[in-house]
Amino acid sequence: MDLLNALVAFANFVFIPAAAYGAQLALGALGVTLIYGILRFSNFAHGDTMAFGSMVTVLVTWWMQSAGIGFGPLPTALLALPFGILGCVALVLFTDKVVYKFYREQKAKPVIFVIVSMGVMFIINGLVRFIIGPDDQRFADGERFIISVREFKDMTGLKEGLAFKTTQGLTLVTAFVVVVLLFWFLNRTRTGKSMRAYSDNEDLALLSGINPERVVLVTWIIVATLATIAGVLYGLDKTFKPFIYFQLLLPIFASAIVGGLGNPVGAIAGGFVIAFSEVTITYAWKKVLVYALPEGLEPSGLVQLMSTDYKFAVSFVILLIVLLFKPTGLFKGQSV
Amino acid sequence: MSDTARNTLYFAIVAALILGTGFVQSWNSALFILNMGLVSAIMALGVNLQWGFAGLFNVGIMGFVALGGLATVLVATPAVPGAWDAGGMRILAGLVLAIMSILSAVMIYRRMSASRLRGVAIFAVLAVGFFAFRAVFDGGVDAVEAINPATSGNIGGLNLPILLAWPVGGLLAAGAAWIIGKTALGLRSDYLAIATLGIAEIIIAVMKNEDWMARGVKNVIGLPRPVPYEIDLQNSASFIEKAEGFGFDVVTASTLWVKLLYAGLFAVVLIILFLMVQAALKSPWGRMMRAIRDNEVSSEAMGKHVTARHLQVFILGSAICGIAGAMITTLDGQLTPTSYQPLRFTFLVWVMVIVGGSGNNLGAVLGGFVIWFFWVQVEPLGHGLLSVLTSGMAEGSALKEHLMGSVAHMRLLTMGLILLLVLRFSPRGLIPEK
Numbered sequence: 037m038d039l040l041n042a043l044v045a046f047a048n049f050v051f052i053p054a055a056a057y058g059a060q061l062a063l064g065a066l067g068v069t070l071i072y073g074i075l076r077f078s079n080f081a082h083g084d085t086m087a088f089g090s091m092v093t094v095l096v097t098w099w100m101q102s103a104g105i106g107f108g109p110l111p112t113a114l115l116a117l118p119f120g121i122l123g124c125v126a127l128v129l130f131t132d133k134v135v136y137k138f139y140r141e142q143k144a145k146p147v148i149f150v151i152v153s154m155g156v157m158f159i160i161n162g163l164v165r166f167i168i169g170p171d172d173q174r175f176a177d178g179e180r181f182i183i184s185v186r187e188f189k190d191m192t193g194l195k196e197g198l199a200f201k202t203t204q205g206l207t208l209v210t211a212f213v214v215v216v217l218l219f220w221f222l223n224r225t226r227t228g229k230s231m232r233a234y235s236d237n238e239d240l241a242l243l244s245g246i247n248p249e250r251v252v253l254v255t256w257i258i259v260a261t262l263a264t265i266a267g268v269l270y271g272l273d274k275t276f277k278p279f280i281y282f283q284l285l286l287p288i289f290a291s292a293i294v295g296g297l298g299n300p301v302g303a304i305a306g307g308f309v310i311a312f313s314e315v316t317i318t319y320a321w322k323k324v325l326v327y328a329l330p331e332g333l334e335p336s337g338l339v340q341l342m343s344t345d346y347k348f349a350v351s352f353v354i355l356l357i358v359l360l361f362k363p364t365g366l367f368k369g370q371s372v
Numbered sequence: 373m374s375d376t377a378r379n380t381l382y383f384a385i386v387a388a389l390i391l392g393t394g395f396v397q398s399w400n401s402a403l404f405i406l407n408m409g410l411v412s413a414i415m416a417l418g419v420n421l422q423w424g425f426a427g428l429f430n431v432g433i434m435g436f437v438a439l440g441g442l443a444t445v446l447v448a449t450p451a452v453p454g455a456w457d458a459g460g461m462r463i464l465a466g467l468v469l470a471i472m473s474i475l476s477a478v479m480i481y482r483r484m485s486a487s488r489l490r491g492v493a494i495f496a497v498l499a500v501g502f503f504a505f506r507a508v509f510d511g512g513v514d515a516v517e518a519i520n521p522a523t524s525g526n527i528g529g530l531n532l533p534i535l536l537a538w539p540v541g542g543l544l545a546a547g548a549a550w551i552i553g554k555t556a557l558g559l560r561s562d563y564l565a566i567a568t569l570g571i572a573e574i575i576i577a578v579m580k581n582e583d584w585m586a587r588g589v590k591n592v593i594g595l596p597r598p599v600p601y602e603i604d605l606q607n608s609a610s611f612i613e614k615a616e617g618f619g620f621d622v623v624t625a626s627t628l629w630v631k632l633l634y635a636g637l638f639a640v641v642l643i644i645l646f647l648m649v650q651a652a653l654k655s656p657w658g659r660m661m662r663a664i665r666d667n668e669v670s671s672e673a674m675g676k677h678v679t680a681r682h683l684q685v686f687i688l689g690s691a692i693c694g695i696a697g698a699m700i701t702t703l704d705g706q707l708t709p710t711s712y713q714p715l716r717f718t719f720l721v722w723v724m725v726i727v728g729g730s731g732n733n734l735g736a737v738l739g740g741f742v743i744w745f746f747w748v749q750v751e752p753l754g755h756g757l758l759s760v761l762t763s764g765m766a767e768g769s770a771l772k773e774h775l776m777g778s779v780a781h782m783r784l785l786t787m788g789l790i791l792l793l794v795l796r797f798s799p800r801g802l803i804p805e806k
Binding site: 145283356 | 427502555556559561562563565566567570571573574577580581714715722777778781782783785786787788789791792795
């Protein structure tokens with residue numbers, strides 16, 4: 037029995053990766069939930085919006101790398117991020133103007149918006165593939181680890197190592213800062229309050245003189261920012277591949293719904309719920325259990341509840357359970 | 373121009389396009405477009421049933437189509453010798469165990485009053501059930517996958533005629549649709565979309581990873597065919613005689629003849645299904661569906677059970693997609709799970725329905741043919757267009773190479789644009805609902 041090593045193995049293989057992934061999902065789900073709260077539809081183009089913002093960031097990163105601009109131990113992508121955000125904002129504002137605005141004025145049914153967002157998804161997806169191609173792209177640089185396995189072992193003298201990647205630390209810090217800023221904005225500023233008012237009750241908000249187009253504009257800007265940050269963090273942490281972002285749509289939607297669509301706090305909670313369930317259910321627990329259990333009781337198999345290929349199934353099952361038993365989500369969302 | 377004349381004109385144009393392909397490119401590609409056009413029309417009919425009749429938004433068509441494909445392997449391939457003895461029964465027993473534990477959890481949920489005890493009981497039953505399932509199931513899977521993994525390693529099928537797989541594919545898809553419909557219908561319309569998106573991804577994941585079922589990504593090739601093989605035709609004296617009588621080269625004649633036979637089979641299915649959905653649309657049931665679609669509250673006030681009707685039509689539509697999926701796999705002669713791409717099997721069908729005219733069966737059929745034609749031909753067209761656009765650029769310039777290399781992605785752009793333009797400027801489609 038060796039609880040300390042078990043704990044380290046747990047942190048290394050489950051807790052840290054799941055926390056980073058959860059932060060990425062939470063940022064993505066925040067975007068979905070904001071669109072849902074203000075524009076009142078599920079945005080299927082969100083995954084590809086993330087891909088587009090990340091793509092611009094990747095391109096600018098490459099240019100910076102070739103020009104010899106670096107960010108010391110941090111990834112150059114952080115310097116390129118503002119450009120990615122700008123590109124993404126330009127894209128979503130353009131689509132809003134030429135596509136969504138028309139249906140808003142018509143007061144079209146939500147399902148029409150969903151179909152339209154699917155068309156937008158198609159186009160953005162095609163655009164991204166057209167520009168950068170469908171393959172994996174590497175753009176991470178800088179220091180790889182905050183703590184590497186070797187350093188950790190030397191430091192603590194433990195048998196089990198712990199690696200803490202720069203991208204993971206970066207994800208957690210960035211997500212935290214972004215979320216704090218977002219909540220400060222929503223709760224303290226005039227524009228943020230008008231957004232919440234509009235989301236709670238559109239008619240009353242209009243009556244009190246809130247300009248709906250301005251609310252929508254600000255929402256899109258925030259959503260594009262969140263999407264780009266989430267996309268770049270995911271790309272840095274794992275890999276940039278256009279199709280991956282389409283596949284992320286499912287866990288992101290699951291996070292938003294589990295937390296309660298339209299509820300920002302719920303989106304963050306939902307992101308972590310989904311991420312931790314995915315990782316704990318698809319992780320092979322043998323290593324941790326070997327340390328944690330008394331000798332003789334060690335498991336012979338991998339103790340993996342499900343193979344990693346089924347991680348999407350995990351978020352899906354959680355989604356189904358929530359839909360069956362608590363369709364408004366853990367934190368009360370708007371959806372019934 | 374009357375409706376009939378206009379519709380005839382549309383279909384005449386489609387026929388001319390396909391014939392034109394035959395004259396300009398080759399008859400083989402024309403027949404390929406025709407065959408896949410027929411299947412696409414069937415898929416569009418299924419989606420039109422869900423969207424056009426009932427206003428249900430299904431983004432998981434790919435999953436239902438893939439289940440149809442799976443059915444062909446499970447029904448038509450010969451059983452792998454020894455697989456059932458080695459572990460087939462164990463797999464089956466494991467699956468039964470899993471279903472039983474889920475059912476008993478449902479029973480507990482229904483029978484016991486809401487309390488913490490109920491939660492604990494359900495969790496305990498599911499946990500025990502899961503580990504029992506894995507204990508029984510995994511051994512069976514390992515045993516089956518160990519049998520000659522290079523060529524089989526799966527359980528094989530029932531060795532029945534492949535035409536039987538078509539209705540079975542429909543049944544499999546209907547089963548999946550029932551699970552999804554039960555959970556997601558009756559909630560907001562977006563939830564069905566998200567749930568179907570999920571189930572499609574999961575069905576594909578299962579098909580890629582459960583090698584014992586249909587070999588996963590190792591693919592199943594050489595599926596039995598409902599039509600003769602080209603090589604047999606080329607060796608048959610009577611066929612050679614006929615082909616030469618018509619002045620055809622024997623090899624070309626055999627490939628054309630096989631494709632024509634497929635076209636005949638597909639056309640029969642399409643006509644049967646078309647007559648059925650057309651009858652449904654005109655029946656009181658169809659009017660009720662449209663009434664529910666247009667105003668759920670008032671239909672409910674008239675005593676219609678909206679959620680139950682939605683479930684019904686959702687299952688029917690998905691079953692049609694399953695049948696089409698089995699037909700596609702039969703035509704390909706192989707099952708390749710990696711070929712199921714959402715953009716190709718889900719969104720393309722949506723474009724077909726919306727361009728053709730949602731709510732109109734004839735429109736769905738037309739949309740199936742038109743969009744499939746453009747899906748096939750956009751690539752050469754895009755290639756030509758880009759060649760013209762880049763003709764001014766220096767030979768070998770990086771931009772030119774990049775543009776020419778990305779032609780394949782033009783399809784997505786074009787389809788997305790078509791969808792948005794039709795939705796915006798002609799939301800009722802080519803043949804509008806009456």
